[in-house]
Amino acid sequence: MEDPMSHRPTRSKHTALQQVCNLIPPYLVAKLARKHDVDKRARTFSPWSHVVSLLYAQLVHAIGLNDICDGLANHAAKLLCVRNATPPKRNTLSHANKVRDAKMAEDLFWSVLHHLTHLHPRFGGRTFGGFPRRFKRVINVVDATTIQLVANCIDWASHRRRKAAAKMHLGLNLQSFLPRFAIVDTARQSDSKRARELCARMDGGEIVLFDKAYVDFKHLFELTQRGVFWVTRAKDNMRCRCRQRLLGKPTGNILRDDLIVLECDKSRGNYPEVLRRVVAIVEVDGKDTVMTFITNNLEWSPASIVDLYQCRWSIEVFFKQIKRTLQLCDFLGHSKNAILWQVWMALLLYTLLRFLGFSNEWRHSFKRLFCVVRSLVWDGMELVSLLKSYGTAGGVPRVRATPEQAYFPGFMHRPAT
Numbered sequence: 001m002e003d004p005m006s007h008r009p010t011r012s013k014h015t016a017l018q019q020v021c022n023l024i025p026p027y028l029v030a031k032l033a034r035k036h037d038v039d040k041r042a043r044t045f046s047p048w049s050h051v052v053s054l055l056y057a058q059l060v061h062a063i064g065l066n067d068i069c070d071g072l073a074n075h076a077a078k079l080l081c082v083r084n085a086t087p088p089k090r091n092t093l094s095h096a097n098k099v100r101d102a103k104m105a106e107d108l109f110w111s112v113l114h115h116l117t118h119l120h121p122r123f124g125g126r127t128f129g130g131f132p133r134r135f136k137r138v139i140n141v142v143d144a145t146t147i148q149l150v151a152n153c154i155d156w157a158s159h160r161r162r163k164a165a166a167k168m169h170l171g172l173n174l175q176s177f178l179p180r181f182a183i184v185d186t187a188r189q190s191d192s193k194r195a196r197e198l199c200a201r202m203d204g205g206e207i208v209l210f211d212k213a214y215v216d217f218k219h220l221f222e223l224t225q226r227g228v229f230w231v232t233r234a235k236d237n238m239r240c241r242c243r244q245r246l247l248g249k250p251t252g253n254i255l256r257d258d259l260i261v262l263e264c265d266k267s268r269g270n271y272p273e274v275l276r277r278v279v280a281i282v283e284v285d286g287k288d289t290v291m292t293f294i295t296n297n298l299e300w301s302p303a304s305i306v307d308l309y310q311c312r313w314s315i316e317v318f319f320k321q322i323k324r325t326l327q328l329c330d331f332l333g334h335s336k337n338a339i340l341w342q343v344w345m346a347l348l349l350y351t352l353l354r355f356l357g358f359s360n361e362w363r364h365s366f367k368r369l370f371c372v373v374r375s376l377v378w379d380g381m382e383l384v385s386l387l388k389s390y391g392t393a394g395g396v397p398r399v400r401a402t403p404e405q406a407y408f409p410g411f412m413h414r415p416a417t
Helices: 016-021 028-035 047-060 065-074 076-080 090-099 103-119 191-198 217-225 265-270 302-311 314-325 336-359 366-375 383-389
Strands: 139-149 164-173 178-186 207-209 229-233 240-245 254-262 275-284 287-295
Touching (some): 028 047, 047 065, 047 090, 065 090, 103 336, 139 191, 139 302, 164 191, 164 336, 191 217, 217 229, 275 302, 287 302, 314 336
Antiparallel strands (some): 229 287, 240 254
16 A cells, blocks of 8 residues: 655645635635625725635634734735735724624625535535435534623623623534534524524425424424424423324333324414324433434334434534634624624635545544644645645544534444344
């Protein structure tokens, strides 16, 4: 077998930052700036320079506006090679984050993601190692993560007496492990109120996995009528009546498998059809726990339903990559617009790095990929040859929704005996 370290990375006239930014189509930022009237507010600090500055901030884990401005100013000559980007002053960057419409950053993220998936169709295909192979349908995981903010500085995001937070509601495609839809807002809104927006573009035949915080029987019935299959956990206070037992006696970790109808008048009015209830023993934190799952699919085996819900934990791996690896918890401004800019730029950087690793057959973790690119941000090293020759560990590590990687270690269902 050929030693990968025998191929030494080659030097390049382009810095690592420039190679990452070159994945964004040259015309796109200017086009979106005109669409959202951002170019009319730009004088010396162009929209492209703004995007590059925020991508740089996320890439180097900048601790403040001065850190960004000083770092870019000290490498102004190399920054100019990134399509004539210029370093900003502190007040200029702060003002741009505050007044320039963050809708442009959101549209830029979705446009770049659309461009990369069409540029390389396999990038949006089945690349996630934890995807259950026996399911040929598209599986979406819907969940939200809370980003804590400073209550005495960010009053627009206050959701409790002494707490402030933003919340990112996300729909993750398990086939590609890429976001399919996202909503960034304050933490005041409950998860169930955002579920309709997240599922609006789902097609019939797809599968969506929810946490029980998203349980809204009216919305679940709408999904059923559209032909979308869903799996979630039942709330503790759900009142129902068993219409038919599909499992005579407990088998392995499956305790019950029933067809049920809701008893509460309001719930039955919102969901008048039959539901499937599966009660199973799962292991959480090393302890056996009984969990109740509900779904609108009446044909899958009960073990498949448990396996599907287990895949829901994979979104926690994504949140960990965004919040810990990209340090999304450290914000550069207090206004809502500034925070939205930073959130969407973090998602954009994640997508660019994932595409960079995918196109160069990167065999290690996303965290390691991020560290490699960050260490060479101003160096002239060809990333293509570097990523193909980097590392000495064998094998093909993949992102997997294992208990050790999620926030709930030990979550697994006991194999049938």
